[in-house]
Amino acid sequence: NNKEKLGSQVNYTITGIDAGAGIMSSTQTALKSYGLDKDNWQLQTSSTAAMTSTLDKAIQDKRPIVVTGWQPHWMFTKYPIKFLKDPKNVYGKAEHINTIVRKGLKTDKPEAYKILDRFHWTPAQMSKVMLKVNDGMDPEKAAKQWIKANPKLVGEWTKGVKKVHGQSLKMTYVAWDSEIASTNVIAQVLRNQGYKVTIQAMEIQPVWASIATGAADAQVSAWLPKTSGLFYKDYKGRFDDLGPNLNGAKVGLAVPKYMTNINSIEDLKN
């Protein structure tokens, strides 16, 4: 019955994703700054896949649930969920996702540097690729399809750049749906330019380390200013920041729309 406190209806649990993700440390901060930790609310670590399947089951049973949420992501199109207002601005207003490359890339792989520097697309374009992958399509195939369907935009990224031969490129990324999409698209564009591109999925902290040590050439998983802010600070000076490849992202807590009386993180204490 909804007389019972919301917290007890969801076992005082926020369903999260992989522990290293910035959204998880932002949520730990939110638990404290909204005083939720006083009611011993917990943040559950799992993975994007586990979080979305838990969300799916809760929505099928029309049960209350609180998840870490972000845009662009297909969860907002597939499920009737809404962001909770964040009056203390713990999660920040908007996020952008930056392209971060190894120092020295500009001199030893200028063609790749130029294409990576120009790479920029919208949440709607990214979501097209994400939804294909979510429907079961191989990410590389989804990337090829999107590239074929968007010759004008891709042409802006590669205009005037020479083809290369016999050069390889290494990209690292985190297996969040957004970065599976963006990494596969830009990797395929670079393959079409002649590079032998390998991409490797790992946790977010090793992604930043791989660029700083030069083990990898580029990553497009840098959610900023908040979510990857700590890594940006830790590795400052040991990477080149080529700026956003996507603007208008958003991070926060989300609940199903049928939780009509829960519209702010403050309401979780009801």
Ligand SMILES: C[SH](C)CC(=O)O
């Ligand atoms: C895709 S998640 C919002 C990114 C992160 O939490 O670092």
